[in-house]
Amino acid sequence: MAKYDVIVVGGGAMGLSVAYNLLRKGKKVHVLEGDYLNAGSTGRNLGVLKARNPYAIGNGNKDLVKLAKMGLKLNAGLSSETGINTFHKTSGCLILAKDEADLKQLKEYHAHFKSMGLDERELSPAEIHRKWNYIDPDSIISGFYSPSEANAHPFGVVWAYVEAIRKRKAQVEKQNRVSKIEKTSDGYKVTAEKGEYDATEVVVACAERSSELTEQLGHKVPLKPMRKEVLISEPIRPFLGPSLERLSTHFQATQTMRGEIMGTIDWMDPGYDLGESSSEFLEHFADEMVPVIPVLSNLNIIRQWTGICDQTPDDKPAVGKLDEGLYVTCGYNDYGITMAPAVGRLLAKTIINDETDPMLKPFDPLRFK
Numbered sequence: 411m412a413k414y415d416v417i418v419v420g421g422g423a424m425g426l427s428v429a430y431n432l433l434r435k436g437k438k439v440h441v442l443e444g445d446y447l448n449a450g451s452t453g454r455n456l457g458v459l460k461a462r463n464p465y466a467i468g469n470g471n472k473d474l475v476k477l478a479k480m481g482l483k484l485n486a487g488l489s490s491e492t493g494i495n496t497f498h499k500t501s502g503c504l505i506l507a508k509d510e511a512d513l514k515q516l517k518e519y520h521a522h523f524k525s526m527g528l529d530e531r532e533l534s535p536a537e538i539h540r541k542w543n544y545i546d547p548d549s550i551i552s553g554f555y556s557p558s559e560a561n562a563h564p565f566g567v568v569w570a571y572v573e574a575i576r577k578r579k580a581q582v583e584k585q586n587r588v589s590k591i592e593k594t595s596d597g598y599k600v601t602a603e604k605g606e607y608d609a610t611e612v613v614v615a616c617a618e619r620s621s622e623l624t625e626q627l628g629h630k631v632p633l634k635p636m637r638k639e640v641l642i643s644e645p646i647r648p649f650l651g652p653s654l655e656r657l658s659t660h661f662q663a664t665q666t667m668r669g670e671i672m673g674t675i676d677w678m679d680p681g682y683d684l685g686e687s688s689s690e691f692l693e694h695f696a697d698e699m700v701p702v703i704p705v706l707s708n709l710n711i712i713r714q715w716t717g718i719c720d721q722t723p724d725d726k727p728a729v730g731k732l733d734e735g736l737y738v739t740c741g742y743n744d745y746g747i748t749m750a751p752a753v754g755r756l757l758a759k760t761i762i763n764d765e766t767d768p769m770l771k772p773f774d775p776l777r778f779k
C-alpha cells in the first residue's frame with residue numbers, strides 16, 4: 411500500500427486547490443474523487459467572483475470578505491500560475507435595487523463594504539443606463555457596482571488545478587469514492603471503491619457530503635444541502651458588461667465567454683436530488699431578467715440543471731483541523747469558487763506548519779460542538 415503525506419478526499423475546486431498548494435510545498439499528495447470531475451457544485455455554478463460577500467453581516471462577515479478579497483486576487487493569477495486558461499475576466503458586478511426594501515438593505519451593506527475598503531459605488535438608474543444602455547432604467551431604482559469583481563469558467567479552474575497537479579507527478583483518481591476513514595498508529599487508513607490508502611494526514615473536501623466521513627471519526631459538521639437551479643441560453647453576441655444580481659430574490663446573471671447567458675434565482679427545498687428542474691424557476695427568472703434587459707425577451711434557453719450549496723448554521727465555512735492529521739474544508743454555500751484559491755493556500759500552510767493560519771481561525775470547524 412503506497413503511503414502518502416496527505417490524501418485529499420473530494421476533487422472539486424476546494425480539494426484540488428488544497429492538493430495543488432500542498433504539492434507546491436513538496437508534500438506527497440493523492441486526490442480521491444468519488445465521481446467524474448466537475449460532478450459536484452464546482453461543475454454546476456456560475457463562476458461569479460465577488461469580494462462583496464453578503465453572508466453573516468454583523469457576525470463575521472469581515473472575515474468572509476477578507477478571504478473573498480484574497481480569493482479574487484488569486485483567481486486573477488491562476489491562468490498564468492498554472493498555464494491553463496480559466497477564462498477569467500474582470501467584468502465587474504452590479505447589484506440591483508428594484509424596490510425600497512432592496513435599497514435599504516444595499517445602503518446598509520454599502521456602508522459596511524466601504525468601511526472594509528471595498529470598491530463599491532452607488533449608481534442611479536440614469537447613470538446605469540448611460541454605462542450599459544441595454545439596461546432599462548425604469549426597471550430599477552438604484553444599483554451598486556464594483557468594477558473589480560470578476561468571472562471565471564469553473565471547468566477552467568478545475569482543469570488548471572488538475573493539470574498543475576499532474577505536472578507535479580501526482581494523481582487525481584476519479585470514480586473512486588471513499589467509504590471509510592480510520593485512525594491508525596501513524597496516520598489514517600482510507601478505504602475507497604478501488605482500494606485502501608495510507609496517509610499521515612487526510613483532508614476531507616466533499617462539500618455537503620463531508621460530514622458523512624468526518625462523523626466516522628467523531629466530528630459532525632452541520633451542513634444543509636440547499637439546492638439551486640441554473641439555466642443557460644443559446645450563445646449570443648457578447649454584450650453583457652458586469653454580472654447582475656438582486657440579493658432579495660437570489661437572482662444572478664452573467665454571460666459566458668461563448669456568449670451564453672447563464673443565471674439563477676430563488677432556492678429549492680433542501681435535498682440531494684439533482685434530477686429536479688422546474689418551469690416556475692424558468693418563469694421567475696424571465697420575470698426578473700426581461701424587464702431589466704428587454705432585448706433578451708426572445709432568448710432561447712437550452713438547458714437547466716441543479717446544484718447543491720452546502721450551508722452551515724452561521725453561513726460561514728468550516729475549514730481547519732478537526733483532530734491530529736485530520737482536516738476539513740466545506741460549507742462554502744454559493745461563494746466557494748471565489749474562495750478556493752485562497753483557502754487552498756491557507757489550509758496547505760496550516761497543515762504544513764501545524765498551526766491554523768490567522769485568516770482561517772474564524773472558520774474553525776470545531777465551533778459547532
Ligand SMILES: Cc1cc2nc3c(=O)[nH]c(=O)nc-3n(C[C@H](O)[C@H](O)[C@H](O)COP(=O)(O)OP(=O)(O)OC[C@H]3O[C@@H](n4cnc5c(N)ncnc54)[C@H](O)[C@@H]3O)c2cc1C
Pocket residue numbers: 419420421422423424425442443444445446448449450451452453454455456457458459460586587588589615616617618619620623638639640674716717718719739740742743744745746747748749
Ligand atoms: C447553483 C450554484 C451557483 C453557484 N454560484 C457560484 C458563483 O457564482 N461563485 C462562487 O464563488 N461560487 C458559486 N457557487 C458555490 C460553489 O460552486 C461551491 O462553493 C464550490 O464549488 C464548492 O467546491 P467544493 O470543492 O467544496 O465542492 P464540490 O465541487 O461539490 O466538490 C466536492 C467533491 O467531493 C466529491 N465527493 C463527495 N463525497 C465523496 C466521497 N465519499 N469520496 C470521494 N469523493 C467524494 C464529490 O463527487 C465532489 O466532486 C455556486 C453553487 C451552486 C450550486
